[in-house]
Amino acid sequence: xxxxxxxxxxxxxxxxxxxxxxxxxxxxxxxxxxxxxxxxxxxxxxxxxxxxxxxxxxxxxxxxxxxxxxxxxxxxxxxxxxxxxxxxxxxxxxxxxxxxxxxxxxxxxxxxxxxxxxxxxxxxxxxxxxxxxxxxxxxxxxxxxxxxxxxxxxxxxxxxxxxxxxxxxxxxxxxxxxxxxxxxxxxxxxxxxxxxxxxxxxxxxxxxxxxxxxxxxxxxxxxxxxxxxxxxxxxxxxxxxxxxxxxxxxxxxxxxxxxxxxxxxxxxxxxxxxxxxxxxxxxxxxxxxxxxxxxxx
Amino acid sequence: xxxxxxxxxxxxxxxxxxxxxxxxxxxxxxxxxxxxxxxxxxxxxxxxxxxxxxxxxxxxxxxxxxxxxxxxxxxxxxxxxxxxxxxxxxxxxxxxxxxxxxxxxxxxxxxxxxxxxxxxxxxxxxxxxxxxxxxxxxxxxxxxxxxxxxxxxxxxxxxxxxxxxxxxxxxxxxxxxxxxxxxxxxxxxxxxxxxxxxxxxxxxxxxxxxxxxxxxxxxxxxxxxxxxxxxxxxxxxxxxxxxxxxxxxxxxxxxxxxxxxxxxxxxxxxxxxxxxxxxxxxxxxxxxxxxxxxxxxxxxxxxxxxxxxxxxxxxxxxxxxxxxxxxxxxxxxxxxxxxxxxxxxxxxxxxxxxxxxxxxxxxxxxxxxxxxxxxxxxxxxxxxxxxxxxxxxxxxxxxxx
Numbered sequence: 001x002x003x004x005x006x007x008x009x010x011x012x013x014x015x016x017x018x019x020x021x022x023x024x025x026x027x028x029x030x031x032x033x034x035x036x037x038x039x040x041x042x043x044x045x046x047x048x049x050x051x052x053x054x055x056x057x058x059x060x061x062x063x064x065x066x067x068x069x070x071x072x073x074x075x076x077x078x079x080x081x082x083x084x085x086x087x088x089x090x091x092x093x094x095x096x097x098x099x100x101x102x103x104x105x106x107x108x109x110x111x112x113x114x115x116x117x118x119x120x121x122x123x124x125x126x127x128x129x130x131x132x133x134x135x136x137x138x139x140x141x142x143x144x145x146x147x148x149x150x151x152x153x154x155x156x157x158x159x160x161x162x163x164x165x166x167x168x169x170x171x172x173x174x175x176x177x178x179x180x181x182x183x184x185x186x187x188x189x190x191x192x193x194x195x196x197x198x199x200x201x202x203x204x205x206x207x208x209x210x211x212x213x214x215x216x217x218x219x220x221x222x223x224x225x226x227x228x229x230x231x232x233x234x235x236x237x238x239x240x241x242x243x244x245x246x247x248x249x250x251x252x253x254x255x256x257x258x259x260x261x262x263x264x265x266x267x268x269x270x271x272x273x274x275x276x277x278x279x280x281x282x283x284x285x286x287x288x289x290x291x292x293x294x295x296x297x
Numbered sequence: 298x299x300x301x302x303x304x305x306x307x308x309x310x311x312x313x314x315x316x317x318x319x320x321x322x323x324x325x326x327x328x329x330x331x332x333x334x335x336x337x338x339x340x341x342x343x344x345x346x347x348x349x350x351x352x353x354x355x356x357x358x359x360x361x362x363x364x365x366x367x368x369x370x371x372x373x374x375x376x377x378x379x380x381x382x383x384x385x386x387x388x389x390x391x392x393x394x395x396x397x398x399x400x401x402x403x404x405x406x407x408x409x410x411x412x413x414x415x416x417x418x419x420x421x422x423x424x425x426x427x428x429x430x431x432x433x434x435x436x437x438x439x440x441x442x443x444x445x446x447x448x449x450x451x452x453x454x455x456x457x458x459x460x461x462x463x464x465x466x467x468x469x470x471x472x473x474x475x476x477x478x479x480x481x482x483x484x485x486x487x488x489x490x491x492x493x494x495x496x497x498x499x500x501x502x503x504x505x506x507x508x509x510x511x512x513x514x515x516x517x518x519x520x521x522x523x524x525x526x527x528x529x530x531x532x533x534x535x536x537x538x539x540x541x542x543x544x545x546x547x548x549x550x551x552x553x554x555x556x557x558x559x560x561x562x563x564x565x566x567x568x569x570x571x572x573x574x575x576x577x578x579x580x581x582x583x584x585x586x587x588x589x590x591x592x593x594x595x596x597x598x599x600x601x602x603x604x605x606x607x608x609x610x611x612x613x614x615x616x617x618x619x620x621x622x623x624x625x626x627x628x629x630x631x632x633x634x635x636x637x638x639x640x641x642x643x644x645x646x647x648x649x650x651x652x653x654x655x656x657x658x659x660x661x662x663x664x665x666x667x668x669x670x671x672x673x674x675x676x677x678x679x680x681x682x683x684x685x686x687x688x689x690x691x692x693x694x695x696x697x698x
Contacts, residue, residue, distance in 0.1 A: 086613045115618060
C-alpha cells in the first residue's frame with residue numbers, strides 16, 4: 001500500500017511565461033499519493049485545482065518542478081509517450097462526461113482500448129464486461145443522447161477503467177448530476193477503490209463529496225493549505241443503507257452529511273466517530289443502486 | 298468509426314461531396330461519350346474503307362485567278378499510277394456525281410447520280426439486294442444502266458420491288474431526260490453516328506462513261522485508290538501525293554491533297570482525346586472546388602468536435618492518430634462521392650451514348666483513375682484540417698464550449 005504512485009515536488013505552473021502578463025497559477029506544490037488512496041483535491045474555483053488535475057493527468061506540463069508517475073519522470077516525456085501513458089495509466093472522468101457523440105456506449109468504452117491497440121473482438125468483450133460492472137449492459141447500444149446524465153457518467157467510468165489504469169482521475173464527476181444520481185456515481189468510485197484497489201483522485205469544489213474520501217487536500221490560491229493525510233474510518237455516512245431502508249431523501253441526506261462534515265472539522269485529529277459504517281459497502285448494495293439508477297431516467 | 302461520423306450528418310456530407318460527384322460524374326460521362334463517338338467514327342470509317350486513299354487536285358484559291366488551264370487527271374496519269382503503284386493497289390475508283398430527278402406518278406424524287414468505275418464498288422462496300430452490279434460491258438461502252446437504292450425502289454415499285462430489275466426509268470439531268478435500265482437494287486447504307494446528317498438524297502450509280510456523256514464533262518479532279526490489305530496506306534498516300542504533284546507541276550496554281558481514312562481517323566481520335574482532355578480539365582476544376590468544399594466542412598466539423606478531439610487525446614490518442622482519423626474521414630467522404638459520381642457518370646454516359654447510336658462503357662482504367670483521384674483529393678484537402686485537429690491543445694479542447 002505504501003508504493004508511491006504520484007510524486008509532485010515543487011510544482012510551479014506559470015502562464016504567459018516571459019510576457020508582461022505572466023501569471024503563476026501553482027506556487028510550488030508538493031504532493032505524494034501512494035497506491036490505493038482515495039484522495040480528493042478540494043478548492044474553490046480559481047484555486048488552481050483544474051491546473052493540478054491537468055498536470056496530474058498529463059494534459060499539461062508544469063513550468064518547473066518534478067513529477068514522477070510510478071517512478072518515471074514525466075517532465076522529460078515526449079508528446080507521443082505522454083499519450084501512451086495517459087492511455088495506460090490514467091482513467092479520466094469528466095464533469096461533462098465527454099462521451100463521443102453519435103457513438104454507442106459500447107463503442108465509447110472501446111475508444112481507449114482501440115488506442116491501446118487491442119484487437120476488435122477482445123475490445124468488444126472487455127467493453128461489455130466494463131459496462132456490466134457499472135450496470136449499463138442493457139444500454140450498451142444506446143448513443144449518449146439517449147442516456148440520462150447518471151447513465152452517461154457510468155459509461156464514462158467504464159471507459160476510464162478500460163485499460164485498467166492504476167489511477168482514476170475524476171474532475172467534478174457529480175457536478176452535473178442531481179444529488180441522488182451523484183451518490184450513485186460516488187458509490188461506483190467507492191467500489192472501484194474498495195474492491196479493485198484503484199487509486200482515485202477526485203477533484204471537486206464540494207466539501208461534502210470530499211468528506212467521503214480517505215484523504216482531503218485543500219487548495220487555495222495555488223497552494224496546498226491543508227492535507228488531512230489518510231484518515232481512519234473516513235466513510236462518514238452510508239447512504240446505501242439508508243437507501244435500502246427506503247428513507248433516502250436528498251435534502252435530508254445532504255443535511256446529515258453537512259452535519260457530519262462540520263463534526264469532522266471540529267474533531268482535531270480528523271478521525272470520525274462513527275466507525276461502524278466503514279466497509280459496509282457491498283456487492284449487493286451496488287446492484288440495488290444500479291437498478292434504482294435505471295428508474296430515474 | 299469514420300463512417301459513423303459521416304453517416305451521422307448525411308445531408309451535410311452529401312452536399313459536401315456534391316462537387317466531387319459532379320466532377321467525377323462528368324469525367325466518366327465524357328469518357329463514355331468519347332468512347333461511343335470514337336466507336337461510331339471507327340465504324341463509319343471502316344464502312345468507307347480504311348484502305349482508301351483519296352486524291353484531289355484543286356485550284357489554289359489564293360492564286361486562282363492566275364491559274365493556267367485545268368489540271369485534269371487524264372488517262373496517261375492513271376496508266377502511270379497503274380504502273381508505279383499497281384503492286385499495292387487493289388482498285389482505283391473514279392466517281393463524280395450530279396443531281397437529278399425522277400418523276401413517277403407526278404411525284405418528283407431527287408437523286409444523286411454518280412458516275413462510277415468498277416473500283417467504286419471496291420472502295421465502297423455495296424450490298425446488292427436484287428439484280429447485280431454494273432457489268433464490264435456497261436463501263437466500256439457507257440450504256441445507260443443504273444443501280445438504285447432499295448428505298449427509292451420501294452417508292453417507285455412498291456414494297457417488294459420484285460419487278461424493279463430490268464425496268465427503265467427516266468432521269469432528268471439539267472432538264473434533259475435520259476432513260477436508264479435498272480440492273481440492281483442496293484441496300485441503303487445505314488447512316489450512323491455523326492454522318493447521319495448527310496442528305497437524304499437517293500444515291501444511284503451509273504457507269505462513268507455514260508455519266509460523262511450526260512454532263513458533257515470527262516474531267517477528273519479526284520479519285521480513290523484502294524490499297525491492298527497490309528499496305529502502309531500512310532506512306533502510299535505520301536508517295537501518291539508526291540507523284541501527283543510532279544505530274545501537275547506544269548499547271549501553275551494547282552494543288553494536290555491526299556487523304557486516307559487511317560490518317561483521318563488518327564487525327565480524329567487525336568482531336569477527340571484533346572476534347573476529352575479539355576473537358577477532364579474542367580471537371581478537374583470542379584473536383585478541386587469540391588475538394589475545397591470538403592476541406593471547408595472538415596474544418597467546421599473539427600471545430601464542432603473540438604471536445605471529442607480533446608477527449609480522444611485524454612484517452613490516449615496521439616497526434617498522429619487524430620490526424621489519421623480525420624484524413625480517413627475526408628478520404629472516405631471523397632471516395633463515397635467518387636463512387637456515386639462513377640455510378641452517375643456510367644448511367645448518364647450510357648444514356649447519351651445510346652442516343653448517339655453506339656453504346657459504350659467507360660474504360661476500367663478511367664474508373665480506377667477517378668476513384669484514385671477522389672482519394673487523393675480527400676488526402677490533399679483533408680490534411681490541413683486534420684493537422685489542425687492533431688495540433689489542438691487537449692486542455693483547451695476539453696473545455697471548449
